[in-house]
Amino acid sequence: MAIQNQDNLLSPAEEAARHLQNAKEILSEKAGKKDGLYADVKYVKMAASTAYSAALLILDEYLKQKEGVKFIKPKSIEDYTNRVGKYDKKRLRLLVNVYDELHxxxxxHGTRSVNTIQTGLSNVTKMLAYI
Incomplete structure (x- = not known):
């Protein structure tokens, strides 16, 4: 129970960074990498999902900062893209790329491509700078 209480003390940026680090650890410890491909798709899917959740945490915080008390959590990718696109086209492009690469x-699809997943992780890292 102490871990759960500790998580509540993390800022949105710290929580997103924790998710991103967990995704990287899953890939490095369990997915196995050889010749530019991951060996175990199960762990690639797990890591991609974890990293994508970091991106959503980042976007939620970004929208909270922009919308203030009017913020309501987006319910779909279309809602995210519409709302983020109102504020910043560069962030919108990162969102679309992360959605495609990771989600x-x-x-x-469960890609085994190291390049695709690493590009997605890099894009989430870029998103972290926005909050």
């Missing part, structure tokens, strides 16, 4: 290609 669709990494999680749903």
């Amino acid at each position: 669709i290609i990494g999680y749903y």
